[in-house]
Amino acid sequence: MAGTRLVLEGLSKSFAGGPPVVAALSLVVEPGEMLGFLGPSGCGKTTTLRMIGGLTPASAGRVLVDGRDVTALPPHRRDMGIVFQNYALFPHMDVAGNVAFGLEMRGMKRPEIGERVARALDLVQLGHLAKRRPKELSGGQQQRVALARALVIEPSILLLDEPLSNLDAKLREDMRSEIRDIQQRLGITTVFVTHDQAEALALCDRIAVMHGGKIAQLGTPHTIYEHPATEFVADFVGRSNRFSAMAAGGMVTMGALSVRAPGDVRGAATVMIRPHRIALGAAPGGGEWNEATGAIARVTYVGDMLACEVAAGGVTFLVERPTQPGLADPRPGEAATLHWRVSDTLVFPAGGG
Amino acid sequence: MRPAVLAGLLLGPALLVNLGTFLVPIINLALLSFNEVRPSGGVGPGPTLSTWAILFDDPYYMEIVGNSIGVSVMVTGFTVLAGYPVALFIHRAAARWRNLLVVACISPLLVSAVVRTYGWMVILGDNGIVAAALRGLGMAKAPRMVFNLTGVAIALVEILMPTMILCLLAGFGRLNASVEEAAASLGAPPWRVFLRVVLPLSLPGILLGCLLAFVLTVSSFITPKLLGGGRVILLATEIYDQAIVTLNWPLAAVLSVLSLGVFGLALLLYGRVLRLVEA
Numbered sequence: 268m269a270g271t272r273l274v275l276e277g278l279s280k281s282f283a284g285g286p287p288v289v290a291a292l293s294l295v296v297e298p299g300e301m302l303g304f305l306g307p308s309g310c311g312k313t314t315t316l317r318m319i320g321g322l323t324p325a326s327a328g329r330v331l332v333d334g335r336d337v338t339a340l341p342p343h344r345r346d347m348g349i350v351f352q353n354y355a356l357f358p359h360m361d362v363a364g365n366v367a368f369g370l371e372m373r374g375m376k377r378p379e380i381g382e383r384v385a386r387a388l389d390l391v392q393l394g395h396l397a398k399r400r401p402k403e404l405s406g407g408q409q410q411r412v413a414l415a416r417a418l419v420i421e422p423s424i425l426l427l428d429e430p431l432s433n434l435d436a437k438l439r440e441d442m443r444s445e446i447r448d449i450q451q452r453l454g455i456t457t458v459f460v461t462h463d464q465a466e467a468l469a470l471c472d473r474i475a476v477m478h479g480g481k482i483a484q485l486g487t488p489h490t491i492y493e494h495p496a497t498e499f500v501a502d503f504v505g506r507s508n509r510f511s512a513m514a515a516g517g518m519v520t521m522g523a524l525s526v527r528a529p530g531d532v533r534g535a536a537t538v539m540i541r542p543h544r545i546a547l548g549a550a551p552g553g554g555e556w557n558e559a560t561g562a563i564a565r566v567t568y569v570g571d572m573l574a575c576e577v578a579a580g581g582v583t584f585l586v587e588r589p590t591q592p593g594l595a596d597p598r599p600g601e602a603a604t605l606h607w608r609v610s611d612t613l614v615f616p617a618g619g620g
Numbered sequence: 621m622r623p624a625v626l627a628g629l630l631l632g633p634a635l636l637v638n639l640g641t642f643l644v645p646i647i648n649l650a651l652l653s654f655n656e657v658r659p660s661g662g663v664g665p666g667p668t669l670s671t672w673a674i675l676f677d678d679p680y681y682m683e684i685v686g687n688s689i690g691v692s693v694m695v696t697g698f699t700v701l702a703g704y705p706v707a708l709f710i711h712r713a714a715a716r717w718r719n720l721l722v723v724a725c726i727s728p729l730l731v732s733a734v735v736r737t738y739g740w741m742v743i744l745g746d747n748g749i750v751a752a753a754l755r756g757l758g759m760a761k762a763p764r765m766v767f768n769l770t771g772v773a774i775a776l777v778e779i780l781m782p783t784m785i786l787c788l789l790a791g792f793g794r795l796n797a798s799v800e801e802a803a804a805s806l807g808a809p810p811w812r813v814f815l816r817v818v819l820p821l822s823l824p825g826i827l828l829g830c831l832l833a834f835v836l837t838v839s840s841f842i843t844p845k846l847l848g849g850g851r852v853i854l855l856a857t858e859i860y861d862q863a864i865v866t867l868n869w870p871l872a873a874v875l876s877v878l879s880l881g882v883f884g885l886a887l888l889l890y891g892r893v894l895r896l897v898e899a
């Protein structure tokens with residue numbers, strides 16, 4: 268299957284009287300790419316997906332599939348496979364009937380339908396359940412049927428609307444890699460909507476972090492996590508220590524603590540540091556480290572990790588350290604030194620999105 | 621107190637009332653059908669099959685049964701056709717409008733069927749607004765719509781619509797927007813979405829509504845009596861005539877048992893089809 272190129276041009280949606288839900292959104296999804304829309308509820312990510320699929324009419328802008336403008340086409344003529352959050356299986360048809368539906372709509376002959384359905388069900392490892400009704404399946408199995416149903420029509424684009432959010436944590440991780448495997452194998456251009464940053468980071472080639480109907484940042488998972496463009500992105504993706512600070516050319520001051528920071532933000536600023544990028548102990552030397560001394564305020568053991576709160580210079584740092592046998596745990600009240608890379612000190616102008 | 625005992629005590633009163641006011645009269649009715657009428661109008665000694673034999677001697681009565689079923693099926697059909705779009709519209713309306721629309725739909729139930737029937741007599745009468753409108757549109761002679769089957773059917777459909785709409789709404793539980801959207805995304809144009817998804821998923825509601833409409837039509841008596849003008853003879857109107865006018869109670873009892881049989885068959889059919897639909 269040759270990948271398809273999806274282009275969104277100034278896509279907007281506003282409902283009568285309200286502020287825009289999606290505001291002039293433009294981006295390109297390359298052939299075979301898996302692009303994630305990540306954001307909190309109400310950020311416009313699902314509305315964007317629905318506009319791509321034709322389920323919600325766009326107020327302005329265009330949707331282009333391989334250069335063809337499909338903005339005015341109804342969903343049944345868009346040739347897109349959609350997996351819904353609640354799966355939306357047909358309760359009055361068995362598994363095979365659900366998967367066959369799209370092929371029947373395309374007027375395919377019965378023997379070929381049977382063959383394709385069998386292949387699609389094998390792809391999601393459900394061949395043995397073809398005669399079951401959706402209500403007789405577990406959540407994970409229903410999820411797979413929904414995926415097979417969307418894939419069997421060999422759509423030009425696959426749209427996934429929070430497909431994993433109704434599954435329990437363990438199953439979610441299994442399905443995550445399964446979806447990624449299938450997507451890679453078929454090389455199908457995919458748009459994935461989620462509010463779960465771990466899911467987006469693990470699954471997508473690129474992520475569009477959405478905030479208030481706009482793209483706050485578009486980039487690879489690595490870029491989004493390591494170089495968040497805004498305070499919102501840094502806060503939404505991953506955990507962060509967050510301080511109000513004053514910045515002045517390469518130095519930031521938070522509380523009584525002044526440390527070095529990259530960038531040239533000046534004036535009121537917000538400083539963010541990932542908890543697992545801060546280490547206990549003195550800095551190894553060299554110019555690229557920040558250091559602070561203080562006292563352990565609290566220690567929380569969470570199995571794979573030790574979360575320490577350290578008070579230093581009038582602010583409290585959260586520090587995460589992997590647990591290891593033989594390593595002495597710090598105790599509350601002890602003096603402690605912290606160090607982290609200057610480059611891990613993220614500075615944003617205060618009041619930014 | 622053990623739950624079973626408590627349940628028995630709580631159910632007891634209703635059970636006794638039902639036994640006394642429902643089951644006993646029906647048994648009496650069944651027994652009465654095995655008597656015969658005396659020329660004076662009194663009930664003769666039984667048991668005898670002679671009243672039941674009338675059914676086979678005189679084709680008139682079987683014709684009434686057939687006619688009743690035929691008219692009821694027709695009225696039920698029209699009620700579904702008229703009620704389904706309304707119910708679907710209400711089901712899809714925004715939540716804050718839905719309750720309002722339901723109330724608006726069932727508010728005709730606040731007016732008794734007698735009053736509504738008289739209302740239809742005025743509306744459909746030779747000088748009513750429908751006839752006047754048809755004349756105004758250039759029709760030389762408006763069709764007669766009262767004191768015949770047309771009027772009875774129109775009034776019954778209107779009277780049954782609230783019940784039908786409630787039944788349909790109750791049966792729309794499995795219908796939701798995302799299932800329809802899924803069908804559309806798989807390439808189904810709107811009419812195929814309707815035929816393959818919406819209609820099958822609303823069948824339980826349609827069946828329930830049809831059962832109720834059918835039973836209510838077979839047992840309807842005021843509307844056919846008043847709007848039929850003596851020309852529309854159904855089981856219920858005939859039972860009334862036999863019991864009140866002719867004073868032939870045993871024959872009225874026979875016809876009553878017969879209509880109970882019709883209800884039973886309808887219920888049986890409903891159960892069968894429902895199992896087929898939900899399998």
